[in-house]
Amino acid sequence: MEKKDYQITAWCRRMMREHVSEGAFCIDATMGKGNDTQQLCLLAGKAGKVLAFDIQEEAIRETRRRLEKTLDYCNYELLLESHTHMERYAKPESADCIVFNLGYLPGGSHAVATKAETTVEALEQGLRLLKRNGLMSVCIYSGGDSGYEERDAVLAWLKALDCRKYLVMLTRYYNRPNDPPIPAMVIKM
């Protein structure tokens, strides 16, 4: 029997599959090595569009290489730009899905990572850019080089969202020791 994948990114991608169909408009707010960008590009298809943001050239290079190898169409734009500028590139209430995978570039410098203040600012923008019924998925990490400031700020921000406007769901790897990652989903109602 095929082994199921319950890693945080695989878990979030299940929800992405529900929300992203052919022709969708999506944003990857933390491009990294492009795994999520690729997934969004495949789900949105030729008729769709994906914007992906990162502040490191290495991320753009890696992601471009990955997408050129796996896709025979170009439905993406890779931007060397902070996610705090997402609103310059997309219209309000236009996105079907926005993905945040916080932290540092795997294999890259741990010093260049997402930060509490800018992440919360970008998440606020994400809410404005989401369509009704749109999904914002956030992978939250803590401990080690990530520390706790960003996790605590994001969890506090999620908790304070108006429950008449947003559905917020967290999953816990409840019996895992130390600081397991936390997948969070926000759906705009």
Ligand SMILES: C[S@@+](CC[C@H](N)C(=O)[O-])C[C@H]1O[C@@H](n2cnc3c(N)ncnc32)[C@H](O)[C@@H]1O
């Ligand atoms: C955990 S990685 C993302 C992994 C990625 N989703 C993937 O599939 O490989 C986090 C990324 O966020 C990027 N990042 C940090 N601060 C950022 C910011 N202000 N705006 C956009 N990206 C940022 C880092 O450079 C890093 O590549």
